[in-house]
Structures are given as C-alpha cells and as structure tokens.
Amino acid sequence: MKKSHDEELIGDVHALSAGLKAYIxxxxxxxxxxxxxxxxxxxxxxxxxxxxxxxxxxxxxxxxGDNTVLLQQVAGLLLKQYREKFRGGPLTVTWNYLRQSMNAYLAQPNPVTARWEGEDHLRNPNFQLDAFRYRTSRLLQSVAIRLQKHSKTLGGFGAWNRCLNHLLTLAESHIESFILEKFIEAVKNCPDESSRAALKLVCDLYALDRIWNDIGTYRNVDYVAPNKAKLIWFSRIILS
Structure with a gap:
C-alpha cells in the first residue's frame, strides 16, 4: 500500500482501521x-x-490511539469525502454509498415506505442497510452545516469542539453502516444452511437494535412512522 503511494487507499484503510478499533x-x-x-x-x-x-x-x-481521537479522524475523513462529492470528484470505494444515500436524504422520506410494518420488511437487509446509511448521510450533512455556521464566530477549532458529540456520533454511524454491510455479505455467503439461519437472526437483531437505539433520528424526519417504530421495538425484543 505504501509502495503504491495511493493516498486515497491509505486514507480509506486508515479510516476503517481507526473507526473499527474505536467502535469494537x-x-x-x-x-x-x-x-x-x-x-x-x-x-x-x-x-x-x-x-x-x-x-x-x-x-x-x-x-x-484513544477512541475519541480515532473517531474524530473518521469524522474528518467523512467531511473530506462530503466536500469532494459536491466538487464533483470521485468517492473512494468504502464511501461510495454516500453518493446515493446523500441524494436520498436531500429528498423527502417516502411516506409509504415509512409505514411498511411487515416482519419480512423489517428483516429485509435492504431496509436495514438503507436505514443505517440514511442516518449517516443525515448526520453528515447536518454537522457540515453546523461547522460552517459556528466557524464564522468561533473559528475552525472552536467550531469543531462545539460539534464534537455530533462528530463522534457521525463516525460511529458510519462504522456501524460498514459493519452491517459486511455482516449481510457474510450471512449471504455462509455455505452451511443452519449456520446461515442463525447468523441471519443475529444480524437482524444487531440491525434493529441499532435502529431502535437512534429511533428519535428516524422519527424526527418521519423516516419511520409511529406504528413501525413500535414494531421495530417489539421485533428487537423477540429476537433477543
């Protein structure tokens, strides 16, 4: 990796290793x-x-690496990718999902999807991954706006400190999106049927638990309707 002098690859690997170490x-x-x-x-x-x-x-x-410092590095790299997106530059592999999900965030949530309540829907990997990525995209855009606002009066360093909790949440959200994506891939590629079924249950529990943990974010923008939120809570209890 160092021999190739690929700065994008180095940044990508650094962000993942830093974020995963802190999160795990x-x-x-x-x-x-x-x-x-x-x-x-x-x-x-x-x-x-x-x-x-x-x-x-x-x-x-x-x-x-102190976990708080490492998560700040992840948040900084996310903001760098965010700026690159709006400059028309390419995104590196790990951050590609931001292009699609940021566009989804800028649009209004689908009122029909927000009210789907079936168990099959909640345990659908597409719904789970979309929800994780939506949260990350929403956090990314909102913290970028806050940093720009506060930097005018507090300067860059002061603005960063003012938004620190927001930045740490953003970094954790991105790492959780990456973990879920790889978890879903591992379940899909598991060769043993009984093991695959057991892993799917654990994957669903992880996804729904994380969604419920931040249910306020989804409810505030009507990404999840009230009855759907209740079913997420109930499904999480059943799976555990």
Whole structure:
C-alpha cells in the first residue's frame, strides 16, 4: 500500500482501521459490563473472571490511539469525502454509498415506505442497510452545516469542539453502516444452511437494535412512522 503511494487507499484503510478499533473496543467494554450485571452478585465473584476481563480490556480503549481521537479522524475523513462529492470528484470505494444515500436524504422520506410494518420488511437487509446509511448521510450533512455556521464566530477549532458529540456520533454511524454491510455479505455467503439461519437472526437483531437505539433520528424526519417504530421495538425484543 505504501509502495503504491495511493493516498486515497491509505486514507480509506486508515479510516476503517481507526473507526473499527474505536467502535469494537468500546462495544466490548459495554458488553463485559452488561454480562457482569446480568449475573447479579455472582458477577463480582473472581471465578467468573469479569473483573479481570474488564481490567485487562480497559486499556484497549486508550492505547494504539484513544477512541475519541480515532473517531474524530473518521469524522474528518467523512467531511473530506462530503466536500469532494459536491466538487464533483470521485468517492473512494468504502464511501461510495454516500453518493446515493446523500441524494436520498436531500429528498423527502417516502411516506409509504415509512409505514411498511411487515416482519419480512423489517428483516429485509435492504431496509436495514438503507436505514443505517440514511442516518449517516443525515448526520453528515447536518454537522457540515453546523461547522460552517459556528466557524464564522468561533473559528475552525472552536467550531469543531462545539460539534464534537455530533462528530463522534457521525463516525460511529458510519462504522456501524460498514459493519452491517459486511455482516449481510457474510450471512449471504455462509455455505452451511443452519449456520446461515442463525447468523441471519443475529444480524437482524444487531440491525434493529441499532435502529431502535437512534429511533428519535428516524422519527424526527418521519423516516419511520409511529406504528413501525413500535414494531421495530417489539421485533428487537423477540429476537433477543
């Protein structure tokens, strides 16, 4: 990669490695805490090793790049790609979906799609991936507008700090879109039928859980109707 001097490829790989490292280590830390809490008082027992696992893993959120700093790098590269899009330049492979989904965001949400409530629809990979990418595109455009607005009075550094939480959410959303895309591909290409069915359940649970986690974003713009939001919550409970 270094020998090719392909700056776009280097930036692409850096964004993915930085974002995945930050997302996965944070997710693992939360999962360990959830497992410990699920065991009640037994979770504190040394024999269950939750304490040692949490202690051993905690440093992973800092070394090889602090997670907050790494996510800011991902957000910065997203904004760079956003600027390239409106200059008419090509997008690199990982960011190609932004071209289509940004156009979808600029259009009004489809009122018919927003009200589809069938289980088959909610577990359809196309719906799940479109929802993830829609959220990322919406966050990207809104934070770009906020940065431009605040930079006039606060300067670039001050504007970045003012929008920091927004930028971190944007980076996490992009990484979740990438994870879901690869998860769907892995399920589709799984050769064993029973394993594929089990993986599909886990994939659906991940997708619907993440959509529900940010349901306010979808509801605020009527991307998801109220009854559909309730069904997403119910389907998430059933799958878990």
């Amino acid at each position: 280590t944070s997710y693992t830390a939360k999962s360990l805490s959830t497992c410990r809490e699920a065991c009640g008082g037994h979770g504190y027992a040394a024999v269950n090793r939750f304490g040692s696992l949490r202690n051993d893993h905690d440093i992973f959120q800092t070394f090889e």
